[in-house]
Amino acid sequence: MVKTYIDQWLYTFPWSQVISGFWQKYPNPYSGHILSEDVYYRTITDDQTLLTKRLLTKTNKIPRWGERIFSRGSVSTIAFIIEESICDLKQKTLTTITKNINLTYLMIVDETCIYRPDQNDETRTICEKKVLATSELFGFKTVLETFAIKRYKKNQELASLGLEFTLHKLFLPHSPLPPVIDKMPELPEVEYARKLLSRFLNHTHITKVSYPDADSLARRFMNCTPTTFANSLVNRKIIDIKRHGKYLWFEMADQQPLTPIFHFGMSGGFRIKSAPDVTYAKEIKLVKMKAKNEVDGQCESFVYDEQLDADLSWPPRFTRIRFTTATGHDVCYTDLRKFGRFHLVDSITPLSCLPLSKLGFDPYLDMPKLEKFIDLAQSYRSASIELKALLLDQSFCAGIGNWIADEILYQSSFHPRKRLNTLNDEQLKLLHKNIDYVIRTAVDAGGNERFPREWLFHYRWTNKRETEDYYKLAIKFDTVGGRTSAYVPQRQKLSNVEQQQVDVKLAAKERKRKSKEKTEEEDSVDEENKKIIDSADIKVSKRKISIKKMISTDSEVNEPLVKRKVPIAPSVISNRPQRAYAPGSGRPSTSVTEKTIDAVRTIIEDDPHSTYQQIETILGISSTAINSIIHDYLNLKKKGQFHCVFDIIMGDESWFYHYDPELKEQSKVWMSTTDPRPTKVHRNKSAGKRIVAIFFMKYVPLETGATVNASWYANTCLPQVFTAVSEGRETRGLRGLFFHDE
Structure with missing residues (x-):
């Protein structure tokens, strides 16, 4: 399946300027993900067509869900892109085709952009974009294709804004540069919006509220719906615009306990038709304003030059809410990233209600002494x-x-x-x-x-x-x-002491980050091992059931066998966790046969921890027969594991896994009498894990013949640990530390 996305972008610059800026758009404030660009081929054909090929390198951040699917390091964090462009001067078109040349085993993203003059206005340029995302990775096709389209939507918007930024810089050098959207609206921008909104909305009614994109905006209404928010504004007279911090609200004349509150988020702002821009950081002045006094000099009105007014498109891009007032003003709330928030407070004093009641002092309106x-x-x-x-x-x-x-x-x-x-x-x-x-x-x-x-x-x-x-x-x-x-x-x-504290904190943060990455890798390995073990356990369970049926249905009477030794290879023994099985039915007339010996060997190979009772339950033969088979025919003996004391490792945090404890008898495995004792290795899945903070490091070996007991801890181990800790804490020694010994 191939996913397709089509979009269009309008540039308020003629085609010739857009093409000139296209080759100079990197770097710009929106191109942080572009690492480099290199032109490796360029030529002009006989029909005045410019052919260019560029190699672009971009960052390729893997999403969190991708880190769980693909092992760390298996997917490159850099994407290589080939961009082929065809600039036709006669037809006035620029066609670009881009395609990734690595990571193609995951997906291929083809983008085609066509820049051409606007048919209705030669001073504008339209860019038509089409992208195809294709993945052939079995089981992940839809996920990867959907992810590719979603990421493309975000990046193409940044690319278009970056080109607009470059065009303003090249061809409008005396105008303020457009704001970088990454800068969030802060108190000065919100206060500026409040003042201009007050100038045009005070003492007027809102007659209509509409939402051009209501579905995607619904989740930004915190304690109301878009409908109830609109109803709280329609046919109500605004007497003032108030602000506290980054929140802005309308104060109504009717004193109804319903107050609409706005928060601009990361890129929100207001724009009023035939009025100065009221957006965050004040967008490019594509228009010139003239101010004159009217109505006995008490009201200022703002008008545009006619030529520049014709260049404005209304409503502006990214309009989320649109208001119409009784005085004819058309107000649009615009928000590129849709991070703005809207509250409806059931009170005429919103400062006493959430979210405003939790705010501190306003440094412009109420700076404390x-x-x-x-x-x-x-x-x-x-x-x-x-x-x-x-x-x-x-x-x-x-x-x-x-x-x-x-x-x-x-x-x-x-x-x-x-x-x-x-x-x-x-x-x-x-x-x-x-x-x-x-x-x-x-x-x-x-x-x-x-x-x-x-x-x-x-x-x-x-x-x-x-x-x-x-x-x-x-x-x-x-x-x-x-x-x-x-x-x-x-x-x-910073002072020397402060700098040392910062260095220690940053080092601890780095260790924590690496520990987290290691834990995530271990968790992914554990999940993979669990799947393998579960699959193997299913096979073993089926095999044991077949053995039980074979023994229980065997009615043939066999003569006792001559005792002989059947060696069992230790290399095929695996110490899997214990499992309970249903009792077998029936018992052969003679227990020690070729089939029962093979059955016992199979059970022990599958689980070296097997006990007499478990084998008796599975096969339905006596413990005497089992003892004879194990010792006389298989020449096996149960041995315990070797234990030792390990290092105490220092770190800020470490994960410790704990297991369901086994009895000593349960941990024994069947081995050949000539084999050495095995080292105990936990292969069963951990019952849980706990993060433990460790503040010291000291290797304390256990002396030959010594026993790990209270005396060893008190007289040998802990004194060395205390000494090591004190050396690392010259000023405080052991003060403030807690040592726990089970």
């Missing part, structure tokens, strides 16, 4: 929290997001991993000052990112590639508080 701020910081529930995580905690300070937190720390010269309990009052005063400075400066910029040139903001958007700030100092990237953090080590320094 210095004394109160110091009290809040010192009484924070986790005194050792890292500063980046503290600023991102919305219950402490509502509205601060990733880039603002980095900017505050940059202006304060604090490292993102510096801990709250290391700050003195002077440093807390500096932090308080820069929170207020960064927030107010960003809000005053009006959402257009006209921040001071020395701000870190202008230099951090490089997809984690190292760069320099305004002062030519290197910018580094780290994951702190669950988010990518940009900082300048030469400016934001």
Whole structure:
């Protein structure tokens, strides 16, 4: 089966510019998954057609479910793509065909894109896209093809946005660059949206609410449905637009206890027709605005230049909710990634209800005085929290997001991993000052990112590639508080003690990650072994049933055999777990026969732990006959296993598997009298596992002739362990440690 996906993208640039930008689109803020591009063939034919072949290398992240199916390392994390393009200058078409050349045993993805001028408007370019996903991997065809289409939808959107970014950079150099969607709306953007919405929606009614894509948006309504949310807006007069943190809501005149609340998510925002853009970070100004006073100078209206107004498409792409007001304004809520959230609070005071009641202070509307701020910081529930995580905690300070937190720390010269309990009052005063400075400066910029040139903001958007700030100092990237953090080590320094603590934490985190990967690999191996063992157990069970039938139905009277030794090869013995079987029926007149000897040999080969009672139950012969067969004919003897004391291994966490205990008699296996004792090896499936933290490492061998008992632990083992631990804890020794001995 082949899965197909067809899409179309409209560029507001003429075909010639789009083609020129196509060859220069890498790198861009959306192409982090593109590692390299190389042109290895290019020629111009006689009919003025440009033929080009490029090799692209991309990241190939394996999903979590794929890691469970395919062993780690068996699937490449890099995909090689061949892109063939045909640029026909006469027909004004650019056709690109891309196809992966590795990982074809999993699936093949063919993409065809055709760029041509818009027939209705030559100043625009349409890109028609078609992709075919094919997999021949038995058992996983549908899964892999569906995954390929889903990933393509995401990547092709980023590719189109990346080309738009390049086109604006090349042909609109004096206009602000379009926002990078990866930057989430933060307090300045939401405040800017609130002000402009207030200008156009205050003291008006919403007459209609529609959802262009209601099905995919339904799960973003937290405590209501799209219908109830729309009903809470229609025919109600808006008297003001309120905000706290990153949440925005409409205050209604009728005082009904129904308040609609919006959260922009990662890429949400509002746009109003014939009004300035109200989206996050303010999109490209494709229009020019003129402001004039009307109605006795008390109302400002915004109009577009007629030529530029004709270039606008309405409703804009990615419109999720559309409002129409009594004054004729057309309002669209747009959201590329559909991560926005909508709440309907049954109260006229939403600040007292969830989700707003759990938020901390708003640094723009209600920045606390210095004394109160110091009290809040010192009484924070986790005194050792890292500063980046503290600023991102919305219950402490509502509205601060990733880039603002980095900017505050940059202006304060604090490292993102510096801990709250290391700050003195002077440093807390500096932090308080820069929170207020960064927030107010960003809000005053009006959402257009006209921040001071020395701000870190202008230099951090490089997809984690190292760069320099305004002062030519290197910018580094780290994951702190669950988010990518940009900082300048030469400016934001840690003390030696703090740096050592960070190094220890990162090392422990790396060990934990490797331990988790190892555990996942072991779990996958255990699952595979379980399938093999279950399959083998089914065969063994059928074989034992056939043996039982053979013995019980054998009515032939045989003369006793002459005693002879039948050696059994130890190499075929496997110590499988014990299993109970139904009693056999009938007993032959003479128990020791060729068939009973073969039956006993088969049972012991299948399970060397078999007991007399189990063999008697299966075959229905006496224990005397079984004893004679085992010792006289098979020359076997049961021996116990050799035990030893193993190392105690140091690590931050390790998995320990535990098993259902066996009796000593149960653990014995039948062996030849000339064979040495076997080492006990657990082959049965573990009953469970427990993660155990170990804080020391010491190899303590057991002396010859010694016994592992309380005396050995108290006088030999533990003193050496205590010494090793004390050497590693020079300042604290054994204080704060707990030792447990069963």
